[in-house]
Amino acid sequence: MEKRATVPGEVPASAQRQAEELVQRVAEATRFLPFGAEPANVLEVLEQLAATAEEGECRA
Amino acid sequence: MKLEDLAPLGLSGLARAIAAGEVSAVDATRTFLEALDGRGRELRAVARLWPERALAEAQARDRERARGQIRGPLHGVPLAHKDMFYRAGETLDFGSRVYAGFRPDTTASVLERLDAAGAIDIGRLAMVEVALGITGHNDHVGTPRNPWNAERVTGGSTSGGAAAVAARLIPATLGSDTGGSIRVPSAFCGLVGIKPTYGRVSRAGCMPLSPSLDHIGPLCRSTEDAALLLSVIAGHDPRDPTTSLRPVPDYRRALDGELRGMRMVALVEGLEPEPDPDVAAAFAAALEVFARLGAQVVRRRAPDFGDVNAMRRTVMMAEAAALHGPRVFGREQEWNPQTLARLLPGFALPATAYLRAASARASVCAHLVRDLFADADLVLLPTAPCTAPPIEDPQVREESAFVALANRVGAYVGPFNYTGLPAMSVPMGFDPTGLPLGLQIVGRPFAEATMLRAAHALEQATGYSRAEPPA
Numbered sequence: 199m200e201k202r203a204t205v206p207g208e209v210p211a212s213a214q215r216q217a218e219e220l221v222q223r224v225a226e227a228t229r230f231l232p233f234g235a236e237p238a239n240v241l242e243v244l245e246q247l248a249a250t251a252e253e254g255e256c257r258a
Numbered sequence: 259m260k261l262e263d264l265a266p267l268g269l270s271g272l273a274r275a276i277a278a279g280e281v282s283a284v285d286a287t288r289t290f291l292e293a294l295d296g297r298g299r300e301l302r303a304v305a306r307l308w309p310e311r312a313l314a315e316a317q318a319r320d321r322e323r324a325r326g327q328i329r330g331p332l333h334g335v336p337l338a339h340k341d342m343f344y345r346a347g348e349t350l351d352f353g354s355r356v357y358a359g360f361r362p363d364t365t366a367s368v369l370e371r372l373d374a375a376g377a378i379d380i381g382r383l384a385m386v387e388v389a390l391g392i393t394g395h396n397d398h399v400g401t402p403r404n405p406w407n408a409e410r411v412t413g414g415s416t417s418g419g420a421a422a423v424a425a426r427l428i429p430a431t432l433g434s435d436t437g438g439s440i441r442v443p444s445a446f447c448g449l450v451g452i453k454p455t456y457g458r459v460s461r462a463g464c465m466p467l468s469p470s471l472d473h474i475g476p477l478c479r480s481t482e483d484a485a486l487l488l489s490v491i492a493g494h495d496p497r498d499p500t501t502s503l504r505p506v507p508d509y510r511r512a513l514d515g516e517l518r519g520m521r522m523v524a525l526v527e528g529l530e531p532e533p534d535p536d537v538a539a540a541f542a543a544a545l546e547v548f549a550r551l552g553a554q555v556v557r558r559r560a561p562d563f564g565d566v567n568a569m570r571r572t573v574m575m576a577e578a579a580a581l582h583g584p585r586v587f588g589r590e591q592e593w594n595p596q597t598l599a600r601l602l603p604g605f606a607l608p609a610t611a612y613l614r615a616a617s618a619r620a621s622v623c624a625h626l627v628r629d630l631f632a633d634a635d636l637v638l639l640p641t642a643p644c645t646a647p648p649i650e651d652p653q654v655r656e657e658s659a660f661v662a663l664a665n666r667v668g669a670y671v672g673p674f675n676y677t678g679l680p681a682m683s684v685p686m687g688f689d690p691t692g693l694p695l696g697l698q699i700v701g702r703p704f705a706e707a708t709m710l711r712a713a714h715a716l717e718q719a720t721g722y723s724r725a726e727p728p729a
Contacts, residue, residue, distance in 0.1 A: 217606035227565035228614040238620030241457040244703035
């Protein structure tokens with residue numbers, strides 16, 4: 199792989215293309231997001247899911 | 259003391275032997291230091307060794323044991339870790355030229371836990387540059403060789419650690435996993451590697467790559483060793499506010515061989531890319547073993563992981579670009595081209611894409627848990643669609659081909675970084691050329707014990723973890 203002589207701050211075209219593909223893919227994948235959705239506290243989500251599963255096991 | 263006497267003991271066996279006074283910490287430390295300094299350097303697995311401080315610590319552990327004082331379950335056991343775990347005052351490079359000579363003034367919380375358990379920290383192992391790479395390539399500090407076939411990569415980014423543990427040059431190691439960097443090297447090198455639930459193990463004092471996705475976990479030769487190491491490092495850490503307050507079980511108690519009634523969902527079709535035939539055959543055989551052991555195995559189509567992987571890459575690239583940006587532009591020649599190919603797109607991602615990918619995590623995680631775990635305790639799929647690629651794979655030298663290779667190798671592991679679900683790799687056999695294959699076991703949040711129970715049963719039934727690479 200050739201090393202680039204990049205102008206400081208410049209993102210090469212190949213990286214731009216990768217980013218554009220991701221932007222499109224994310225836009226498509228997140229079209230279901232409700233208005234107002236914001237980055238979640240993942241630990242909190244996992245704790246809630248674990249607690250729900252444990253409650254289910256207790257009831258069973 | 260010879261390596262061939264100590265290596266077969268594994269982590270747990272060595273800890274027992276030292277605690278019983280059958281092996282001294284000094285002998286063990288000296289033996290593994292010599293092994294890493296010799297064969298370890300041949301494999302390009304070593305970043306740096308600390309013989310003086312390690313032997314001084316070993317002498318102290320032996321004196322303590324002579325007084326009847328055992329610090330914990332790893333008393334006197336030498337370990338070495340990926341070159342990204344901070345030890346106050348000791349230099350690290352992160353596998354990188356731009357961070358060469360980085361000297362932290364703090365020690366990683368996981369190392370403090372290992373210290374408290376009595377382990378001896380003898381050095382640092384090679385890694386992919388700033389942990390950004392799933393294949394293991396690193397032209398600058400050397401690409402570690404796979405002990406099962408020296409022409410093959412180890413997988414990355416915990417490349418040197420996987421090589422050293424597989425070659426039996428160190429009993430176990432810690433790695434990091436942002437998109438498979440524990441599980442893929444474990445699969446390619448025939449090891450047991452665990453990426454715990456997000457929040458189960460502290461990341462304080464570990465080089466960050468993408469804080470939303472980074473996980474710390476063990477790479478070992480057996481489930482018993484992995485359970486021991488995870489039991490020591492897991493738990494809440496005030497220095498890392500993303501750690502859970504949940505109590506930590508002794509994971510070794512899960513290794514009871516009991517699978518009757520356990521419900522497993524096996525993703526046997528719909529995986530993109532499709533697994534190679536050897537991988538698919540080994541996966542099918544592993545499912546048969548689980549069924550024979552009494553587990554209820556339901557085969558189904560995989561959900562579409564493509565979108566999840568795209569969102570994981572978006573989060574990772576944006577966060578990695580933000581972290582490493584100040585050391586990138588104007589210093590491109592100091593970076594590996596393979597790293598730049600993964601890092602530079604992060605600078606071109608708009609904040610809106612990052613925020614949308616980050617905002618979807620909760621719903622994607624909840625959806626996946628509902629979809630996959632509605633009637634299952636565990637989800638099974640191969641760790642990687644292929645065996646370890648050649649180090650000189652032509653795709654490595656061409657940017658878009660390398661990105662495609664990396665995305666292919668990591669296709670099955672990334673979703674569980676994005677969702678934070680626990681996942682591990684355990685050996686499930688070999689291809690006809692003798693390269694190891696890994697089974698990925700995914701659990702519900704904080705269900706590491708259930709994962710380990712299943713992995714241990716497979717290990718006991720097949721014996722794959724006992725296989726040794728050629729000398």
